[in-house]
Amino acid sequence: MATEVEVSTEIDAPPATVWNVLTNLPEFAHWNPFIRDASGSTAVGGQVRVRVRPPLGVPLIFHATITERDEERSLRWHGRVLADWFAAGDHVFQIDALPDGRARFTQKETFTGILPWLGKRLLARQAKRGFDAMNQALAARSEGTR
Numbered sequence: 001m002a003t004e005v006e007v008s009t010e011i012d013a014p015p016a017t018v019w020n021v022l023t024n025l026p027e028f029a030h031w032n033p034f035i036r037d038a039s040g041s042t043a044v045g046g047q048v049r050v051r052v053r054p055p056l057g058v059p060l061i062f063h064a065t066i067t068e069r070d071e072e073r074s075l076r077w078h079g080r081v082l083a084d085w086f087a088a089g090d091h092v093f094q095i096d097a098l099p100d101g102r103a104r105f106t107q108k109e110t111f112t113g114i115l116p117w118l119g120k121r122l123l124a125r126q127a128k129r130g131f132d133a134m135n136q137a138l139a140a141r142s143e144g145t146r
Helices: 015-022 025-031 114-118 120-144
Strands: 003-011 035-040 047-052 060-070 074-081 087-097 103-112
Touching (some): 015 087, 015 103, 015 120, 025 120, 060 087, 087 114, 103 114, 103 120
Antiparallel strands (some): 035 047, 047 060
């Protein structure tokens, strides 16, 4: 009953730069068209409040717990709306170093719960569009801070 969405983008910036942009949550409002606002701690066990603006335009606010952090490589959180049985997501932000000093940034989310199951096609399409928009904006921001 899970729905998975994965989107990757190559970025002309080193992984450390991409990581610094990604983990600077207060700056999201200035560059991120998908996650319009994020606050909290990206340390393992930390809580993050996230306001997402999907391409459909209906804002969604949720809280997530950081479940994994590998400096300059990956950040993972588990978020939910109301309760896990209703709507939950396990989200991974991954940064892979490329041989030429560039980075590949991947977002992957596994959605579970009754709400994602009921609207899985729409959810997958909207999540992919949102991830693409964020990935492109992250690339532009990272490449501009070199």
